[in-house]
Amino acid sequence: MGKRRGKGEGSIYQRDDGLWIGAVDLGWSAGKRARKVVNGRTRAEVAKRMQEVQPTVAQGLTLAPDRLTVGTYLSDWISKRVPGSVSLRTEALYLRAVNVYINPSIGKVRLTKLTPSDVSRMLGDLEAKGYSPSTRRMARATLRRAIRFAEQDGLLSRNVAAIAEGPKLDHREGRSLTPEQAQTFLEAVIDNRLEAAYVLTLALGLRRGEILGLSWEDVVHAENAVVLTVRRQLVRDKSGVHLSDLKTAGSRRKLHLSAPLVEVLDRHRMRQEAEELVRGKRWHNEWDLIFTSTIGTPLDPEQFGKTVPRICESAGLGHWSIHELRHSCASLMIAMEVPLEIVSEQMGHASIRVTKDVYGHLMPKARAMAAEAMRSVLFDEIIPTRPLAFVGLATQMATSDVANSYSEPVNRSFVGRPGLDPGTLGLKGTCEWLRGVGLVA
Numbered sequence: 001m002g003k004r005r006g007k008g009e010g011s012i013y014q015r016d017d018g019l020w021i022g023a024v025d026l027g028w029s030a031g032k033r034a035r036k037v038v039n040g041r042t043r044a045e046v047a048k049r050m051q052e053v054q055p056t057v058a059q060g061l062t063l064a065p066d067r068l069t070v071g072t073y074l075s076d077w078i079s080k081r082v083p084g085s086v087s088l089r090t091e092a093l094y095l096r097a098v099n100v101y102i103n104p105s106i107g108k109v110r111l112t113k114l115t116p117s118d119v120s121r122m123l124g125d126l127e128a129k130g131y132s133p134s135t136r137r138m139a140r141a142t143l144r145r146a147i148r149f150a151e152q153d154g155l156l157s158r159n160v161a162a163i164a165e166g167p168k169l170d171h172r173e174g175r176s177l178t179p180e181q182a183q184t185f186l187e188a189v190i191d192n193r194l195e196a197a198y199v200l201t202l203a204l205g206l207r208r209g210e211i212l213g214l215s216w217e218d219v220v221h222a223e224n225a226v227v228l229t230v231r232r233q234l235v236r237d238k239s240g241v242h243l244s245d246l247k248t249a250g251s252r253r254k255l256h257l258s259a260p261l262v263e264v265l266d267r268h269r270m271r272q273e274a275e276e277l278v279r280g281k282r283w284h285n286e287w288d289l290i291f292t293s294t295i296g297t298p299l300d301p302e303q304f305g306k307t308v309p310r311i312c313e314s315a316g317l318g319h320w321s322i323h324e325l326r327h328s329c330a331s332l333m334i335a336m337e338v339p340l341e342i343v344s345e346q347m348g349h350a351s352i353r354v355t356k357d358v359y360g361h362l363m364p365k366a367r368a369m370a371a372e373a374m375r376s377v378l379f380d381e382i383i384p385t386r387p388l389a390f391v392g393l394a395t396q397m398a399t400s401d402v403a404n405s406y407s408e409p410v411n412r413s414f415v416g417r418p419g420l421d422p423g424t425l426g427l428k429g430t431c432e433w434l435r436g437v438g439l440v441a
Contacts, residue, residue, distance in 0.1 A: 012046055022046040070114055071107030073155075074098045077146045087244060088237035094142050101126055101139035111150065119143065119164035127167070136167040175324055176331035177202075181317055185325075188315035196268035197291045197304075198311070200228075201322065204255055205329030205347050208305050208322050209233030212298065213243055214290045219257075219265065226257040230348065234289075234301055241298050243287060251348040265290075330359050 011023035022038045040046040078098055082091050105122035106114065119140065126136045144161035151159055177185065182202060189198040201211050212234040220227050231252050232243050246252045257265070268290070275294060276283045285296035293299055305322045312320040326347070333343050344355035 020046045022050045068111045070109050070111055071103045073111050089235050097139050097142035114160050116160045116164040119161050133167040140166050177328040188311055196264045199264050202325045205326045208301050209235050215288045226262045228255045248350050250350045253348050
């Protein structure tokens with residue numbers, strides 16, 4: 001039988017096997033008295049752990065069981081909390097992050113014992129294995145999101161993944177086609193069955209899933225323009241290939257089509273109608289998609305993306321990805337001095353800040369124009385009317401007349417403390433010299 005606990009020690013006792021046990025009262029839960037049990041090899045160790053637990057209990061937290069590991073909690077989170085809250089594609093990314101990046105490093109750590117240093121160790125392990133900063137950042141973001149649910153449920157008092165410092169992403173300026181290279185690419189896709197898809201991807205900066213998610217009802221002939229509505233994307237996940245609504249309001253956008261784009265779409269429609277006529281009953285285009293397989297079914301986004309490098313290499317351009325076509329669209333618009341807010345809307349960015357962060361380095365002309373505009377506004381009418389006395393002192397001192405009229409060497413003794421002698425900023429010169437340079441009468 002366990003020994004009787006000492007006076008004033010609370011629920012601390014020693015079992016027959018010598019292990020010390022402590023119990024913290026959590027109050028009533030579901031009609032039962034709940035307790036948080038801790039253990040240790042010594043009475044002092046248990047008392048210390050109880051002192052650590054009691055403030056947490058005072059905050060109204062339930063506390064996770066001592067034996068609950070990070071891996072077990074994440075498995076439960078993935079299976080019960082994630083489904084329905086994100087897209088299937090995002091769910092797959094979370095699952096991969098948990099199984100491949102997080103659990104191998106810290107999956108066996110008890111959830112209540114997880115510290116920021118454990119998270120940093122996980123990131124260090126991933127770096128040692130050669131994973132990129134973006135992958136490490138994604139692993140930390142997944143863990144941070146999962147622990148946020150633990151916070152909401154009262155299992156933890158802080159989010160250690162948010163506290164741990166994340167990896168720094170190297171700023172890499174993406175490549176973009178030059179106007180000549182872009183024209184070479186367009187020439188390479190002439191008469192290609194999916195010519196219109198490649199042309200629209202480059203000219204409008206559409207994402208891979210967005211171009212394949214377009215349907216004919218998204219093309220509207222207005223009074224003075226043809227407008228393309230980008231509202232869905234074609235994605236592949238564990239359920240197969242299907243259409244999905246775009247997530248943000250910024251990504252859902254209306255784009256005006258130029259005459260060449262309307263013409264290439266019209267040619268594509270005639271080609272598609274001919275294919276449908278030839279295929280007959282084998283044709284299945286239930287979503288009325290603009291770009292389909294030869295029997296009308298949706299194209300695989302990944303396979304479509306892989307065709308771009310092949311086309312570019314055949315045209316002598318080298319290896320270019322489909323995402324770099326999108327990047328080229330934004331770069332070419334900025335080179336043509338299209339306002340940044342218009343570029344942001346065209347690309348479907350969440351905010352203009354995203355556009356500036358990615359493409360701000362491509363705007364030297366805009367910065368030069370800003371400097372010239374401010375020079376014109378502020379100084380064009382002022383500088384010509386200034387008297388000689390207000391021209392810079394260094395310019396005055398550089399003239400031969402001034403140099404000859406002042407015999408002392410030019411050194412720091414000319415300048416005194418700012419604020420002395422208003423009008424000369426503390427210049428310590430003789431009155432004759434000051435009159436000579438026209439600063440005093």
